[in-house]
Amino acid sequence: MMQHGFSNQSGLLIRPERQSELATSDEWWKQAVVYQIYPRSFADSNGDGIGDLRGSISKLDYLAELGVDVVW
Numbered sequence: 235m236m237q238h239g240f241s242n243q244s245g246l247l248i249r250p251e252r253q254s255e256l257a258t259s260d261e262w263w264k265q266a267v268v269y270q271i272y273p274r275s276f277a278d279s280n281g282d283g284i285g286d287l288r289g290s291i292s293k294l295d296y297l298a299e300l301g302v303d304v305v306w
Contacts, residue, residue: 252303266303 252266277289297305
C-alpha cells in the first residue's frame with residue numbers, strides 16, 4: 235500500500251526509492267533515516283488539540299522531503 239510517497243511494510247512506512255536498497259541488508263536500519271511519530275502529539279487534523287493518524291498522514295510528504303526513509 236502506497237501513501238504519500240511511503241509504502242507500508244510490517245507496520246513501518248518506507249520510501250519506495252529506498253525500499254530495495256534497504257531490503258538487501260540485514261542491517262538496513264543502520265543506513266536508514268528512521269523517524270518515530272507519536273500521533274497524539276505530532277499533528278492534529280480536526281482542531282480538537284489532540285494529534286491523530288489523519289494529521290500524521292498529512293505530514294508524510296514533508297517527512298519524505300526531509301529525507302526520512304522510514305516512519306515508525
